[in-house]
Amino acid sequence: MVCRLRSSELRIRVLLELFQAVLLGVVQGLTEFLPVSSSGHLLLGQYFLGLDQERFGLSFDVALHMGTLLAVVSYFWRDLLRMAFAFFRSFSHRDLSNDADQRMAYLIIAATVPAAGIGYFLEPFFEGPVVRSPWVVVFNFVLIGTLFIVGEAVGSRTRRASKLGFGEAVGIGFAQAAALVPGVSRSGGTITLGLFLGLRREEAARFSFLMSVPIIAGAGGLQVGEVISRGMSFSQMLLFVVGFVTSAAVGYVTIRFLLNYLTRHSLRAFAFYRFAVAGIVTILLLIGLGGF
Secondary structure, eight states, X not given: OHHHHHHHHHHHHHHHHHHHHHHHHHHHXXXXXXXXXXXXXXXXXXXXXXXXXXXXXXXXXXXXXXHHHHHHHHHSHHHHHHHHHXXXXXXXXXXXXXXXXXXXXXXXXXXXXXXXXXXXXXXXXXXXXXTSOHHHHHHHHHHHHHHHHHHHHHOOOOBOGGGOOHHHHHHHHHXXXXXXXXXXXXXXXXXXXXHHTTBOHHHHHHHHHHHHHHHHHHHHHHHHHHHHHHOOOHHHHHHHHHHHHHHHHHHHHHHHHHHHHHTTOOSHHHHHHHHHHHHHHHHXXXXXXXXO
């Protein structure tokens, strides 16, 4: 009887963990690319619902990030191949003025430098309790939502990403680095600055997704080596597969949706969503819910 109860409890625990793995994979796939902040939603999920991907270990965290990397590479593989060939072609014949693929490749590299440097040297600060507070998420949800509305109002929305200057690309790189603060959003920060620089919405989003590839790959690559050295149990491997597949599939659909959406619609809907979540979280915090 005791053995049966323990076996039943074990099955329930496994099913619950698989459900949470799917849920976290969906959240990662959606919020990594929608301008709503994956880190902000995860932090709020931890605070109010107890959803903590770290409970599943480093391997699960790697699975989610590798899943979103697969999503963006799968969607933009033609663009990435063209830029890769153009980059190597530039060693023998550099023409950044007339070769759009060469220029885009170098713009992506320029935009990657700030986020890579800030992430590498200041990671302990961004993982600290001061930054990882639900009040920080609330503030950034409102701030970035407001910038969405202002950017829509003042941006000309006429430029292509390949026409950016290298200083502007570096600036967008700093906007990407700002996403280390929960609630900002990698795509939200970069798309917003793109609007202020006059980019079309879909061009700003496309540039944002392309420049995320080296950052996600670099950060994930370092973690993959650590996961391999540690090894994985069968349960960790199962959670890895579930998280990887879910985040990749949802991420791919999300990229496709957002690029199509932004060709015809503004960012205001995402701004209002941010305001609504910030309002709800503020109320919950003021009445003392969460933090268990």
